[in-house]
Amino acid sequence: MPSIQLQRLVKRYGGLEVLHGIDLDMAENEFTVLVGPSGCGKSTTLRMLAGLESVSDGDIVVDGRSIAHLDPKDRDIAMVFQDYALYPHMNVARNMSFSLRLKKRPRDEIDRKVRATAEMLGLTPYLDRKPGELSGGQRQRVAMGRALCRDAGIFLFDEPLSNLDAKLRGQMRAELAMMRQSVRKNMVYVTHDQIEAMTLADRIVVMNGGHIQQQGTPSELFRRPVNRFVAGFLGSPPMNFLEAELVDDGGLHARGAGFSLRLPEDIVTRARKLGGGRATLGIRPSDLEYAPEAAPDRALDLRVIVSEYIGAQSVLICDCGGTRVTVEIKSETPIALGETLRFAARPEGLHLFDPETERAI
Amino acid sequence: MASAARPRANPAFYALIALLIFMSIGPVLLLLVNSLKLDVDITSGAGGLLFMPTIRNYETALCDILWYEPEHLRFCQIRFGGAFVNSIIIALVSTALTLVMGCMAAYALVRFRFMGRDSLSLSTLAVRMIPPAVLLVPVFGLWNNAFCLDNDYGLGAWWRDTFGGRGDVCLAGTHGGIILIYVAMNLPFVIWILQSFIVQVPRSLEEAARVDGAGPFQTFFIVVLPLIKPGLAAASIFTFRIAWNEYLLASALADRDTMTVPILIVNNASEFDGLGTIFATGMLLAIPPILFTLFASRQIITGMTAGAVKG
Numbered sequence: 001m002p003s004i005q006l007q008r009l010v011k012r013y014g015g016l017e018v019l020h021g022i023d024l025d026m027a028e029n030e031f032t033v034l035v036g037p038s039g040c041g042k043s044t045t046l047r048m049l050a051g052l053e054s055v056s057d058g059d060i061v062v063d064g065r066s067i068a069h070l071d072p073k074d075r076d077i078a079m080v081f082q083d084y085a086l087y088p089h090m091n092v093a094r095n096m097s098f099s100l101r102l103k104k105r106p107r108d109e110i111d112r113k114v115r116a117t118a119e120m121l122g123l124t125p126y127l128d129r130k131p132g133e134l135s136g137g138q139r140q141r142v143a144m145g146r147a148l149c150r151d152a153g154i155f156l157f158d159e160p161l162s163n164l165d166a167k168l169r170g171q172m173r174a175e176l177a178m179m180r181q182s183v184r185k186n187m188v189y190v191t192h193d194q195i196e197a198m199t200l201a202d203r204i205v206v207m208n209g210g211h212i213q214q215q216g217t218p219s220e221l222f223r224r225p226v227n228r229f230v231a232g233f234l235g236s237p238p239m240n241f242l243e244a245e246l247v248d249d250g251g252l253h254a255r256g257a258g259f260s261l262r263l264p265e266d267i268v269t270r271a272r273k274l275g276g277g278r279a280t281l282g283i284r285p286s287d288l289e290y291a292p293e294a295a296p297d298r299a300l301d302l303r304v305i306v307s308e309y310i311g312a313q314s315v316l317i318c319d320c321g322g323t324r325v326t327v328e329i330k331s332e333t334p335i336a337l338g339e340t341l342r343f344a345a346r347p348e349g350l351h352l353f354d355p356e357t358e359r360a361i
Numbered sequence: 362m363a364s365a366a367r368p369r370a371n372p373a374f375y376a377l378i379a380l381l382i383f384m385s386i387g388p389v390l391l392l393l394v395n396s397l398k399l400d401v402d403i404t405s406g407a408g409g410l411l412f413m414p415t416i417r418n419y420e421t422a423l424c425d426i427l428w429y430e431p432e433h434l435r436f437c438q439i440r441f442g443g444a445f446v447n448s449i450i451i452a453l454v455s456t457a458l459t460l461v462m463g464c465m466a467a468y469a470l471v472r473f474r475f476m477g478r479d480s481l482s483l484s485t486l487a488v489r490m491i492p493p494a495v496l497l498v499p500v501f502g503l504w505n506n507a508f509c510l511d512n513d514y515g516l517g518a519w520w521r522d523t524f525g526g527r528g529d530v531c532l533a534g535t536h537g538g539i540i541l542i543y544v545a546m547n548l549p550f551v552i553w554i555l556q557s558f559i560v561q562v563p564r565s566l567e568e569a570a571r572v573d574g575a576g577p578f579q580t581f582f583i584v585v586l587p588l589i590k591p592g593l594a595a596a597s598i599f600t601f602r603i604a605w606n607e608y609l610l611a612s613a614l615a616d617r618d619t620m621t622v623p624i625l626i627v628n629n630a631s632e633f634d635g636l637g638t639i640f641a642t643g644m645l646l647a648i649p650p651i652l653f654t655l656f657a658s659r660q661i662i663t664g665m666t667a668g669a670v671k672g
Contacts, residue, residue: 050568050572051571051572052568052571052572071571071576072568072571072572073571073572073573073574073575073576077572078572078573079568079569079572081565081568081569081670082565083563083565083670084669084670085563085565085566085568085569085669085670086566086569086669086670087566087569087570087584087669088588088669089587089588098570098573099573099574102573102574102575102579103574131669146569146573150573
């Protein structure tokens with residue numbers, strides 16, 4: 001139940017630096033999710049925490065003690081691997097008890113723990129089977145059970161659900177969330193799936209290109225992304241970005257090809273400092289609303305190209321002066337393809353980004 | 362399921378299989394049957410299966426290690442038993458040593474990063490390209506002259522006092538000397554074969570073991586080794602057979618007491634009296650590799666790593 005600090009963590013492979021000084025504080029019992037596109041350094045960070053990759057520079061501190069140069073076995077961590085990594089020549093029970101047996105714990109204690117963990121994960125009927133005789137979901141559970149069986153202080157998950165099919169993934173995600181409530185431990189979870197990140201995390205850390213882009217609670221990151229990358233990465237369908245010019249026309253407007261939106265007060269004060277010029281306007285698909293009667297400076301006029309029906313919601317792919325814009329609407333809204341319709345933008349859903357630095361304004 | 366739907370095989374197919382089985386087992390069977398016959402029965406031309414089985418031929422062949430003196434022999438002429446024991450010792454020990462060293466070397470070559478790894482890996486195989494005959498003269502010279510202990514003092518003196526003997530204690534003429542050259546000869550191939558098996562062990566398995574608290578040796582022995590068992594079995598069959606059959610180097614290095622079976626047979630070919638003894642020695646010569654191969658080949662099962670990781 002320790003607190004973990006990554007201090008200016010750097011990883012180099014030869015001359016190539018892949019992590020450029022990661023600073024991260026994880027509080028006790030926190031579920032931290034590292035999320036980002038592939039190659040962003042999230043897995044490397046996790047593997048450095050596990051001790052599977054050496055630390056090139058910086059430090060890893062757990063409860064005030066540096067563990068950066070300890071062997072994996074001395075770090076008191078348990079890890080679930082992306083590809084399960086089960087020992088194929090051992091049955092489920094022996095897989096789960098592997099670490100306890102190495103520590104030479106008494107036999108009845110090992111037995112008790114394995115049974116309790118198997119009970120929790122619904123693996124009791126399979127304890128005598130080899131991994132080769134299990135389905136993907138069951139193997140995933142065994143991998144999880146192997147980590148849970150030992151009383152490690154820190155749990156690491158390296159994209160544990162990415163090998164499962166969509167339905168099973170949703171199911172396992174819910175089970176993870178449930179397990180999370182009963183096991184109060186520090187957990188660090190790596191994924192490229194932003195839905196997993198949003199649903200499981202106490203704290204999300206968005207990474208890109210070896211840097212931390214932003215960290216915070218899921219809702220903080222969703223509502224107040226600090227830059228265009230975070231804004232575009234979190235949320236599904238992703239945020240729309242429109243190139244615009246800031247013009248003062250009786251109140252500050254963002255004007256671009258085919259639209260001119262009046263900016264709300266809180267953005268205006270910040271945008272004023274920039275003084276005119278260009279900006280990137282970001283609007284989430286869910287922040288656009290079908291409103292034929294809306295005022296032109298509160299809305300976008302969009303030509304509907306494609307409508308994707310997904311049940312209660314439909315996703316419209318529209319054209320706005322040459323830029324693709326997606327809109328999420330209720331399916332019962334009467335829409336015809338090819339029509340140009342008016343969608344009101346929620347004032348609190350407007351984001352402005354500096355086109356040069358891509359930072360939020 | 363697909364096989365159940367397949368039509369029944371042609372009778373000719375079964376005939377072919379029966380023929381193949383007969384061809385492979387027939388000679389061994391003939392060897393066995395004749396080794397149990399008296400010379401008169403073998404040469405009588407009857408060739409039938411009606412005869413009184415006798416172990417007399419085996420008694421003749423193994424006369425030097427029997428605890429009793431067979432009645433039909435006046436004196437023990439062929440020291441086949443001793444050579445047989447030598448062959449078994451040399452084949453088993455050299456196979457075991459080759460496997461132990463080979464699996465560790467192969468593991469290091471596959472998993473560890475160090476300078477010259479690739480060229481080292483390649484050069485192990487290059488050693489295989491040298492024919493054993495080329496080694497014969499230098500090895501003979503080194504084993505007889507360079508690797509010797511002076512018998513006047515130190516270990517050599519202790520050796521002389523304990524085991525007797527006249528000259529300096531040399532590697533030539535010892536079991537160790539022959540085993541050493543067999544290990545050196547087979548190691549490159551074993552390393553090469555095992556490398557391809559170790560590459561197939563998913564790296565994340567070893568990482569999982571390390572995180573679970575296993576040290577490097579525990580990881581190797583508890584996780585990696587059981588998974589490359591088929592490779593070890595294949596390599597052991599290979600090395601055992603080479604050590605069992607090898608003639609050239611053993612003939613140069615062995616002395617009277619460390620002679621292996623191939624050397625004995627060649628040296629004493631003229632002294633074998635009677636066909637029965639020849640059949641018996643042939644049978645005895647065939648049994649160890651057959652047993653060893655049967656035992657080892659049972660370890661060769663595919664799909665050892667099934668279920669370890671998501672394909």
